[in-house]
Amino acid sequence: MRLPTLQTLPTRSHSARWRAAAGLLLAVASVSATAVSAATATASPASSASSASSASAGRERLSLDRGWLFHLGDITSPEVKGHGASYGYGKAGFAWGPAGTTYDDGDWRKLALPHDWAVEGPFDPNGNLAQGYRPRGVGWYRRYVRLEPAERGRQFELQLDAIATNATVWVNGILVHRNWSGYNGNNINITPYMRYGDELNTIAVRADAVPMEGWWYEGAGIYRHAWLVKRAPLHVVTDGVHAVPRLGRDGRWTIPVAVTLRNGGHAPAAAVVEVQLHDPVGKLVASRRNTVAVPVLAQAVSTLPLTVARPALWSLETPQLYRVTTRVLQDGKAVDEVSLDTGLRTVRFDPARGVFLNGQHVKLQGVSIHQDHAGVGVAVPDAIWAYRLRRLKELGANAIRFTHGAIASEVLDLADRMGFLVMDENRNFNMSPDYMAQLEWLVRRDRHHPSVIMWSMFNEEPMQSTEAGYEMARNMAAAVKALDDTRPVTAAMNGGFFGKYSVGHALDVVGANYQVDVYDKFHQTFPDVPFTSSEDTSGFMTRGVYTTDHSKNVFASYDDDFATWGNSHRDAWEAIDRRPFVAGGFVWTGFDYRGEPTPNAWPSVNSVFGIMDLNGFAKTAYYLHQVQWIKSRPLVHIAPHWNWPGQEGKPVRVMVMSNAETIALSLNGRALGQQPVDPYRMNYFNVPYAPGRLEAIAYRGGREVARTSVETTGAAVRLDLVPDRDALDGDGRDAMPVTVRVLDAQGRAVPVDQSLVTFQVSGAGKSIGHGNGDPTSHEDEKGATRHLFNGLAQLIVQSHDDSAGDLVIDAAAPGLAPARLVLPVRRVAPVLAQPAVEAPFNTVNYWRLSPASATRPDPGQQLADFDMNTWEAGEPPMLRPVEAGAFRIFRASFTPRRQLADGSGTLHFLRLAGKAEIWLDGQLIGRKDEWAPAALRVKLPAGDGSRQLSVLVEGAPGQAAGVEGLVRVEPAP
Numbered sequence: 001m002r003l004p005t006l007q008t009l010p011t012r013s014h015s016a017r018w019r020a021a022a023g024l025l026l027a028v029a030s031v032s033a034t035a036v037s038a039a040t041a042t043a044s045p046a047s048s049a050s051s052a053s054s055a056s057a058g059r060e061r062l063s064l065d066r067g068w069l070f071h072l073g074d075i076t077s078p079e080v081k082g083h084g085a086s087y088g089y090g091k092a093g094f095a096w097g098p099a100g101t102t103y104d105d106g107d108w109r110k111l112a113l114p115h116d117w118a119v120e121g122p123f124d125p126n127g128n129l130a131q132g133y134r135p136r137g138v139g140w141y142r143r144y145v146r147l148e149p150a151e152r153g154r155q156f157e158l159q160l161d162a163i164a165t166n167a168t169v170w171v172n173g174i175l176v177h178r179n180w181s182g183y184n185g186n187n188i189n190i191t192p193y194m195r196y197g198d199e200l201n202t203i204a205v206r207a208d209a210v211p212m213e214g215w216w217y218e219g220a221g222i223y224r225h226a227w228l229v230k231r232a233p234l235h236v237v238t239d240g241v242h243a244v245p246r247l248g249r250d251g252r253w254t255i256p257v258a259v260t261l262r263n264g265g266h267a268p269a270a271a272v273v274e275v276q277l278h279d280p281v282g283k284l285v286a287s288r289r290n291t292v293a294v295p296v297l298a299q300a301v302s303t304l305p306l307t308v309a310r311p312a313l314w315s316l317e318t319p320q321l322y323r324v325t326t327r328v329l330q331d332g333k334a335v336d337e338v339s340l341d342t343g344l345r346t347v348r349f350d351p352a353r354g355v356f357l358n359g360q361h362v363k364l365q366g367v368s369i370h371q372d373h374a375g376v377g378v379a380v381p382d383a384i385w386a387y388r389l390r391r392l393k394e395l396g397a398n399a400i401r402f403t404h405g406a407i408a409s410e411v412l413d414l415a416d417r418m419g420f421l422v423m424d425e426n427r428n429f430n431m432s433p434d435y436m437a438q439l440e441w442l443v444r445r446d447r448h449h450p451s452v453i454m455w456s457m458f459n460e461e462p463m464q465s466t467e468a469g470y471e472m473a474r475n476m477a478a479a480v481k482a483l484d485d486t487r488p489v490t491a492a493m494n495g496g497f498f499g500k501y502s503v504g505h506a507l508d509v510v511g512a513n514y515q516v517d518v519y520d521k522f523h524q525t526f527p528d529v530p531f532t533s534s535e536d537t538s539g540f541m542t543r544g545v546y547t548t549d550h551s552k553n554v555f556a557s558y559d560d561d562f563a564t565w566g567n568s569h570r571d572a573w574e575a576i577d578r579r580p581f582v583a584g585g586f587v588w589t590g591f592d593y594r595g596e597p598t599p600n601a602w603p604s605v606n607s608v609f610g611i612m613d614l615n616g617f618a619k620t621a622y623y624l625h626q627v628q629w630i631k632s633r634p635l636v637h638i639a640p641h642w643n644w645p646g647q648e649g650k651p652v653r654v655m656v657m658s659n660a661e662t663i664a665l666s667l668n669g670r671a672l673g674q675q676p677v678d679p680y681r682m683n684y685f686n687v688p689y690a691p692g693r694l695e696a697i698a699y700r701g702g703r704e705v706a707r708t709s710v711e712t713t714g715a716a717v718r719l720d721l722v723p724d725r726d727a728l729d730g731d732g733r734d735a736m737p738v739t740v741r742v743l744d745a746q747g748r749a750v751p752v753d754q755s756l757v758t759f760q761v762s763g764a765g766k767s768i769g770h771g772n773g774d775p776t777s778h779e780d781e782k783g784a785t786r787h788l789f790n791g792l793a794q795l796i797v798q799s800h801d802d803s804a805g806d807l808v809i810d811a812a813a814p815g816l817a818p819a820r821l822v823l824p825v826r827r828v829a830p831v832l833a834q835p836a837v838e839a840p841f842n843t844v845n846y847w848r849l850s851p852a853s854a855t856r857p858d859p860g861q862q863l864a865d866f867d868m869n870t871w872e873a874g875e876p877p878m879l880r881p882v883e884a885g886a887f888r889i890f891r892a893s894f895t896p897r898r899q900l901a902d903g904s905g906t907l908h909f910l911r912l913a914g915k916a917e918i919w920l921d922g923q924l925i926g927r928k929d930e931w932a933p934a935a936l937r938v939k940l941p942a943g944d945g946s947r948q949l950s951v952l953v954e955g956a957p958g959q960a961a962g963v964e965g966l967v968r969v970e971p972a973p
Contacts (some may be wrong), residue, residue, distance in 0.1 A: 057154065057232065059336050060832065064158075064203075064226035066732075066801065067143055067836025069108035071098065072117055074138035074206075084865040094846065095173040098140045101202045104897045105142050105839055112732070112801075116164075118209065118220040119377030119769070123778045125602045132217040132594035132605045136209035139221055144837040145201040145228065152196050155231040155264045157238065158203065160186040161224030161408060164378065166208040172201055182209075182218055183405030183427045184438045185445070187238045191264060198910070198966055200840050213427055214404060216370055217594030217606070219378030224408050228834045232335040233265030234294060236326060239444040243324040244486050245308070245344045253308040253344055255286075259326050260301050263294035270294075272329040273302040280312050280320040313358050314343025314450040316398050319419035321450070341416060343450025349488055349509050349530035351523075354583040355453075357421070363577065364421065364584020365629040366399030367392060367611065368535055370593040371407060374614040375769020375781045375796045377594070381735035382410045384796065387724055389414050391616045392590055396629030401425060401492075401534065401586040404459040406442050415451035422451045423490070423511075423534065423586065429458035431472045431479075440479060447484040455480050456534070457491045460513055464503045465496025473506040492534035497522055504529070509583070514538070514565050516575045523581045533576055533585035538566030540599070540608045541619045543773050544751060544790025546640040546653075553600040553776055555608055557620035557639060558655060559682075563598060569611075569621050573628055574680040587611060587625070592775065603776045613773030615737070615794040620655065624682060627659040634705035635659050636698035641751040642710040644689045651686040658683070660698035660705055668692035714744035716753045718817035721795075721809055727824040730764060731831050732801030736823070738809060740770075740786075740793040742816060751791040755813040758785045764825035765799045765807035799825050841900065842969035844907075844949060847874050847892045849962075852885030859889055859919045859952040878962040879913060882955035890951040890963045896940065900969055903942035907949070908968045912936050914961030919950040931956040933964055940969060 077096045080089050088094045097103055118134045127133040147156075158171070164182035168175065172195060177188045195201050209220035229238070240260035247253055255277065263269045270293045277286040288304040312320045321341040328336040348356045355362055372378045373388065380388075385408070392400065400420050402411070405427035415422050424446050428435045439457070446452050457476050463469030477489045488508030496502050497510065497518060504510045510522070511534030522531055539562040540555040548556045555561045559568045567575070569587065576585040592610035606614060611621040623637035636658040644652060656663050656675075664674040665685050675683045677698075687694065691712035698706040722739040742753045761767045769781045772789035779786055786793045797807060804827035812818040848871040850857065863871060871891070880888060896905055907918065907926075913933040918926040926938030955961025 057230070058334065059232070059235065059338070060230045062228045062230070063831050063833040064143065064145075064228050065113040065831075066833060068111055068113060068115070068222075069105045069142045069839060070111050070115065070117070070221075071105070071108045071140040072137070075140060082865055084868075087868055093173045095170050095175065095204070098142065099168075099170040099175070099204045099206065100173040101845060102842060102894060103142070103204075104895065106897050106899060108140075108142065113226050114223045114379035114381075115221045116219040116223045116377035116379040118217070119372075119375075119379070120782055122780075123605055128212075129597060129601050129605075130215040130595050131212065132597075133602065134217065134594070134605075136218075136220045138210065139207050141205040141207065141222055142839075143203045144840060145203065145834060146837050147194055147196045147201065149196045151230070153233065153265075154191075155189070155233060155235060156191045156194055157229040157231070158186075158188045158190045159227040159229060159238070160188075160205070160222060161226065162406075163205065163207050163222050164209050164219045165211050165213060168206045168208075170202075170204040180434050181405070181427055181438055182213060184441050185224075185406075189264075199843060200837060216596045217372050217377070219372065221379075223377070223379045225410075232328075234261060234263050234269040234271055234328060234330065235336040236260065236328060236338045237262050237299065239441075241324065241326050241338055241340055241448070243340060243342050243448050244484060245322075245342060246486065247344075247346050253311045255306045255308065255322075255324065255342070257288075257304045257306060257324060257326070258301055259304065260299055261292060261294050261328065262299045263296055266296065268293065268295050269330070271335075273304065274327045274329060275304045275306065276325045276327075277306050277308065278323040278325070280322065282323075285309070285322075308344060311344045314345040314416075315358055316362070316419040316421070319343065319417060319450070321416060324448075340448050341413075342448045343416065345450050347453045347487070349532075349583060351526075351528050351530045351581060353580050355530075355532075362398065362421070362584075364399040364532060364586070365397050365625075366401060366421070366423070366584055366586035367395075367397050367590030368401040368403045368586045368588050369590040370403060372594050372614075373591075373616075374771025374773070374794055377781075381733060381768075381796075381798060382408075383733070383735045384737065385411050386414055387737055388591065388616060389418055389420070391612060392420070393418055394626075395590075395611065395622055396626050397590065398629075399423070399584060399586065400590070401456070403535075403589075406445075409445060412446060412449045412451060416449050420451050421453045422449070423454045423456050424452045425456035425492070426458065426476075429461045429463070429469075429472065429476075431475045436476070436479060439476060440483060443480055443483040447486075452487065454488055454490045454509060455484070456511065457489060459492040459535075460494040461491075461503075464491070464493050465499045465501055467501045469503050470501040470506060473503040477506050488530070490532070490534065498525060511535075514567070516567060516572070519575065519579060519582060523579075530583065531581060532583035533572075535588050536567065536576065536585045537569050537572040537587045538563035538609055539569050539572075539621060541610075541621055542608055542775060543613045543617055543619045544641070544792075553597075553604045558653065559621065559624060569624055570681055573625070577628075577680070591616060592773070597775060600775075603778065605778065606775045608775050615771050615773050615792070617773055617792050617794070623657050627657045628679060630659065634698055634700065636663060636696050636706045636708050638694060638696050638708055638710050640710075642692070642694050642712050643750070643752050647689045649688050649690070652689045654685040654687050654694065656683040656685065656696045658696070658698045658706070660700050662699040664697045664699070666695050666697075711748060713748045713750045714746065716742035716750045716755065716816060717745050718743055719755075719757065719811045719813055719819035720749075721811055721819045721821040723821060723823060727826055728765060728797070728799045728807060729828045730799045730803035730805075730825040731828050732799055732803070733831060735768065735796055735798040738795045738797060738821065740788065740795055740811060741791055742788065742813070749791060753788050753791045755816060756785055756787050757793060757811050757813045759795055760784070760810045761797055761807065762810075763808045764803040764805040765797050765823070768796050768798045770795045797823070802830050803827075840968075841905075841971070842894050842896055844892045844894045844967040844969065845875065847876075847878060847890055847963065848872070849874050849878060849880070850889040850891070852880065852882070853887040854885040856887055856954070857889060857952070859917060859950045860922050861889070876966050877911075877964045879960035879964055880955070880962050881960055882957060886954050886957075886961075888953050888955075888962065890953060891949065892967075893946050893948050894969065895946050896943075896969050900940065900971065901942065901944050903940070904972055905940040905969050906972050907938045907940050908970045909936040909938075909963065909965065910968070911965030912951075912953075913964045914953045914955040914959070916954070917952040919952065921948055931959065935965070937973070939972070
């Protein structure tokens with residue numbers, strides 16, 4: 001299972017299997033690229049970098065998720081002293097410590113991405129409540145990549161989809177990238193730095209999660225996917241296909257495709273650019289070709305407008321997608337191919353009547369959501385995102401605001417496929433170059449998605465009513481419009497609407513966070529400005545709790561508790577729904593999230609704002625909004641549960657929610673009353689408690705259309721495991737939430753149980769975390785046990801890499817019958833990946849070469865620390881003619897990895913030309929007595945720390961001599 005952007009497209013058979021497994025969700029390669037060679041199309045992870053590759057080979061987007069080494073905590077550079085050290089410190093390729101190529105990472109933890117180390121850590125009562133009392137700090141990642149010699153000449157891009165929070169990236173000891181946000185992607189051209197063959201490439205990433213961009217849990221580490229993109233010298237740049245459909249005034253649909261190409265080769269390049277458009281059923285409906293010339297190390301844009309006849313429109317109900325495929329051809333051969341999905345739809349914001357999709361009025365029934373989930377933090381598998389969005393679809397939501405920064409592209413693919421409207425939000429309100437680049441990256445990446453209907457520049461900025469803020473907003477909006485003028489620009493403002501310098505003057509649609517009391521005033525003051533609620537509600541609910549108890553930091557689930565700046569769910573939606581000029585709203589929030597435990601503090605570690613808890617389990621708010629938002633089928637729900645021992649005869653407040661006309665309530669068959677449905681306030685009864693069955697019946701036109709009930713259960717007797725789907729794909733990525741609950745003797749779920757459950761997962765998968773929705777729980781989310789919270793917990797399992805068979809979950813709890821769940825794991829095509837390479841033994845680098853000498857020099861001679869010019873620098877192959885003298889000294893320093901510093905290692909010269917003496921720390925340890933080039937192994941004497949290697953080479957007349965091949969420190973053969 002994979003959700004690629006610019007990578008090889010899954011086969012239709014694989015897509016069909018996944019749709020069957022996920023119920024419509026994850027065969028969604030909304031942006032993909034297909035390598036043009038047959039060898040690439042069938043490559044397995046073990047062969048995807050085969051020797052058949054060449055500079056003219058097509059594009060490959062290979063996963064780099066596997067094979068990483070991780071160290072928690074910073075590793076600081078020693079103070080730099082002395083001329084030599086200072087000189088080297090500022091040179092390319094000479095990065096210190098873990099940033100360099102020779103660092104000993106042998107004891108680092110092995111892991112796969114995505115990874116969030118913060119969710120693995122303990123809770124700290126002295127930590128930052130905004131970040132969920134989780135430690136963050138600094139972490140280091142390293143990975144090794146082998147490229148075949150035949151790949152020389154290809155273009156290589158390292159893509160790190162998100163790193164929390166600030167990041168520095170080195171490749172082969174060269175600092176190649178810095179990033180200042182945990183929400184944007186990092187696309188890094190690393191072509192110039194690549195090494196080939198036996199000399200491995202080293203990627204090092206320092207993730208600094210000490211800085212914060214938010215007041216919510218942000219996680220820590222490389223928490224989205226990583227990729228290595230291999231391309232021909234002439235290729236389409238990342239996000240380089242601009243394909244946003246337009247409806248002209250003449251009623252015709254066009255897609256004015258613009259393709260940006262780059263020539264990374266050594267000569268000017270000419271090519272034919274071809275664009276094809278396939279409709280939602282795969283039929284070719286339009287195509288166009290154009291010629292383009294691209295100078296060396298430059299870009300060029302080719303425009304290829306397409307006309308679409310009889311379009312199939314994208315809508316909430318029928319999210320139909322067209323595929324735009326771009327090919328670059330040279331001499332008749334395709335050297336690059338990129339595909340993306342887009343949708344044909346119109347969006348119009350009317351200042352009096354709200355938003356219209358394809359000419360039809362739509363009220364935005366939206367939620368705001370952060371990006372963390374129970375058990376996994378922000379390292380959320382794509383399949384869990386599919387589960388989350390499916391829960392929102394079942395809720396009746398039609399719009400999502402991803403707060404407060406760019407969401408993973410795979411999630412927007414899902415929104416396209418499932419039919420959501422998205423407010424796409426920029427993280428940082430700042431027009432300095434670094435932050436403008438983040439905004440422009442967001443627009444370029446996301447503008448082809450039909451689900452995206454608004455660009456949001458910020459959330460609740462204090463400068464939103466200042467002159468500087470207005471100027472910033474004006475410039476940022478212009479930058480957005482330069483890249484995409486088909487969507488309105490908005491911002492989530494929490495005040496400052498009416499001033500001279502209101503940022504609202506720079507917006508196409510004004511968004512208001514809360515501020516219900518100014519809805520009407522705004523519309524009266526600015527009747528021609530479209531308006532929406534960008535954030536509303538902020539209600540407090542604790543799932544399964546029906547009595548507010550501030551001493552326990554819990555809130556009743558009756559929609560009576562909410563923030564001082566907010567409203568109840570009922571009040572907020574009524575204020576939006578009754579005003580046609582308000583385009584809609586975005587409830588804060590769809591799910592609980594870690595951090596921001598407002599209005600509580602320790603021991604609360606996550607929010608209680610959610611319509612659902614951190615697992616996606618429904619609170620009362622879920623059913624409340626469901627009956628307000630779903631019109632297509634009758635619904636009725638009851639709150640609370642009906643297990644109240646000791647409360648016999650005492651009144652229990654019962655909330656009945658329905659979208660019918662009338663509801664009737666009964667207890668144990670005795671009628672308790674009938675009421676007309678209140679679509680905004682809901683219906684309430686005070687019912688004296690008696691054990692049994694409480695039932696609600698919904699009527700339309702006097703006819704029953706729906707019924708529901710809650711029952712008093714018996715004692716819990718056994719555990720129950722309920723999978724979200726029937727099976728997993730064995731690709732190492734597919735994941736699934738499993739609901740953990742307890743049942744009574746009659747098979748009814750017990751809603752008040754708090755049992756401690758122990759999990760054991762075996763077979764073709766593993767546990768990657770768990771949760772229970774308790775905002776005060778401090779349990780280890782990666783451990784083997786978890787308490788149920790008000791009857792429920794969630795275990796998340798994931799298949800092993802390239803696996804098949806059964807994943808087995810065993811659950812046990814004291815006093816209860818255990819449960820076992822066997823999930824089939826299907827063998828599927830493997831994720832196309834750059835093979836993981838084990839950490840290498842030392843390669844000796846950074847050589848210095850003495851001048852040639854006619855007589856044998858002293859191999860122990862030393863250079864002055866400030867002498868950078870007498871001896872030249874070099875790297876193998878280092879062959880020199882002997883005309884100027886037969887002797888040279890080749891010198892380098894290295895520190896053996898710990899496991900080889902005890903005398904068990906060898907110095908392996910892969911190819912040494914001429915006679916040679918091998919000196920280590922002033923001691924002769926080996927020699928080569930033949931002139932002909934050959935390999936040489938020399939035992940490495942025991943010793944810690946830095947070692948100085950000097951190789952005295954004598955060349956034969958007329959022959960080149962020197963260190964021709966790599967020199968490695970290896971275990972003895």
